[in-house]
Amino acid sequence: AWMDADFRRQLSAQRERVEDAFEFEGRKVGRGSYGQVFKTKPRSCADASAGDYALKQIEGSGLSMSACREIALLRELKHPNVISLKQVYLAHETRQIWLLFDYAEHDLWRMINFHASAKKCNSQVSLPPNFTKSIMHQILCGIHYLHSNWVLHRDLKPANILVMGATSPERGRVKIADLGLARLFHQPLTPLTEIDPVVVTFWYRAPELLLGARHYTKAIDLWAIGCIMAELITDKPLFYCKQEEDIKTSSPYNRDQLERIFSVMGFPSQQDWRDLPHLPKYGDLVRNFGTGQQYARFSLGRHMSRSFGMSETSSEFRLLSRLLAMDPLRRPSAREALEDRYFLEEPRPAADVFNDFDIPYGKRDFISDSSDNKDDPARLHFASRGRHLAVASQQQQRPICSQQLPHRFDS
Numbered sequence: 001a002w003m004d005a006d007f008r009r010q011l012s013a014q015r016e017r018v019e020d021a022f023e024f025e026g027r028k029v030g031r032g033s034y035g036q037v038f039k040t041k042p043r044s045c046a047d048a049s050a051g052d053y054a055l056k057q058i059e060g061s062g063l064s065m066s067a068c069r070e071i072a073l074l075r076e077l078k079h080p081n082v083i084s085l086k087q088v089y090l091a092h093e094t095r096q097i098w099l100l101f102d103y104a105e106h107d108l109w110r111m112i113n114f115h116a117s118a119k120k121c122n123s124q125v126s127l128p129p130n131f132t133k134s135i136m137h138q139i140l141c142g143i144h145y146l147h148s149n150w151v152l153h154r155d156l157k158p159a160n161i162l163v164m165g166a167t168s169p170e171r172g173r174v175k176i177a178d179l180g181l182a183r184l185f186h187q188p189l190t191p192l193t194e195i196d197p198v199v200v201t202f203w204y205r206a207p208e209l210l211l212g213a214r215h216y217t218k219a220i221d222l223w224a225i226g227c228i229m230a231e232l233i234t235d236k237p238l239f240y241c242k243q244e245e246d247i248k249t250s251s252p253y254n255r256d257q258l259e260r261i262f263s264v265m266g267f268p269s270q271q272d273w274r275d276l277p278h279l280p281k282y283g284d285l286v287r288n289f290g291t292g293q294q295y296a297r298f299s300l301g302r303h304m305s306r307s308f309g310m311s312e313t314s315s316e317f318r319l320l321s322r323l324l325a326m327d328p329l330r331r332p333s334a335r336e337a338l339e340d341r342y343f344l345e346e347p348r349p350a351a352d353v354f355n356d357f358d359i360p361y362g363k364r365d366f367i368s369d370s371s372d373n374k375d376d377p378a379r380l381h382f383a384s385r386g387r388h389l390a391v392a393s394q395q396q397q398r399p400i401c402s403q404q405l406p407h408r409f410d411s
């Protein structure tokens with residue numbers, strides 16, 4: 001050992017251990033390929049008032065590539081609308097890596113599903129009139145900060161937009177995160193109708209990516225933000241497309257997803273998108289869609305006004321159509337989007353997206369490892385179909401149209 005043994009022992013005795021500092025037994029709220037996340041409280045009750053913390057135990061041991069990337073990236077970044085890394089713990093015995101964050105109780109995936117379920121039961125949930133505007137403003141502020149530091153998100157979607165809960169000093173503040181591909185937050189057993197975020201969705205992928213664009217760009221993040229804005233307004237994924245049984249295709253070209261985009265937006269003309277013919281998969285596009293005449297009468301304005309009564313002259317619609325420009329060169333930068341008239345008009349965006357409204361969403365459920373173990377026959381059955389369907393469990397799932405929040409029901 002290159003260090004003096006006594007000195008090593010002294011260091012080891014002094015090093016604060018994560019299990020000594022935090023209580024996290026049975027408090028797992030997420031599990032995925034990236035590792036697992038616990039909702040913890042510091043053991044020393046002194047700073048217990050400072051709200052909860054999220055402890056992420058990184059999958060694997062030692063400084064993996066992803067652990068290095070996450071630590072190197074997060075330690076440099078500091079913005080109110082970007083998740084902030086508070087501390088890194090290296091357990092020398094197990095070579096485990098733990099990351100400490102301020103805990104975010106909510107996320108847009110669960111919030112939107114809650115509103116969609118409430119609508120199905122005709123039980124409206126009252127929200128501040130500037131709810132969407134406040135969330136959009138804070139997403140754009142966070143992305144503007146990342147983009148100005150040349151950080152691209154690459155996987156913006158509702159599940160990665162966190163919102164601080166009532167017990168946090170930052171109540172109702174948006175925090176952009178990256179929970180990784182797999183499910184990090186275990187949702188209560190979601191009814192089969194709600195597509196699980198674990199299945200990689202193409203619903204937020206910009207058209208140029210689906211047509212083989214080789215590099216991620218800032219404009220690709222802005223497209224995803226446009227998709228999120230539409231979903232906040234309608235409680236439905238704008239470019240919802242049934243999930244492939246098994247996404248083995250490594251090709252970026254996804255015909256069904258493109259079909260869905262064209263049936264909402266119309267088909268891009270040469271005038272709309274000059275560089276379209278230069279994209280790698282343009283040949284596939286022509287083969288599958290020809291000149292796109294069958295989409296001639298479709299447009300975002302038609303979709304949003306017919307299905308959601310949205311006025312095409314409203315500043316809300318104008319910003320949405322700017323963000324969802326088919327040609328990436330025509331999409332606004334995050335700064336240009338923030339300067340849009342939409343954010344200058346009443347009601348103005350608020351720092352607490354809930355304003356003084358009660359927060360109607362439930363807290364995240366804790367995962368008990370038993371219910372989530374891999375040898376569960378039900379799970380194996382679903383898993384074998386290559387889909388991450390909600391596991392039909394022994395617990396009887398009562399209809400979710402009851403007043404209380406969609407929680408895990410125990411029979």
Ligand SMILES: Cc1ccc(-n2nc(C(C)(C)C)cc2NC(=O)NCCCN2CCOCC2)cc1
Pocket residue numbers: 034037054056066067069070071073074077082083101102103104105151152153162176177178179180
């Ligand atoms: C390999 C890798 C993985 C993730 C990241 N990453 N990148 C980001 C951005 C938003 C700054 C781009 C955030 C994270 N990590 C992360 O959100 N971590 C999860 C935080 C867990 N939440 C904390 C708040 O409470 C709920 C759980 C980077 C590299």
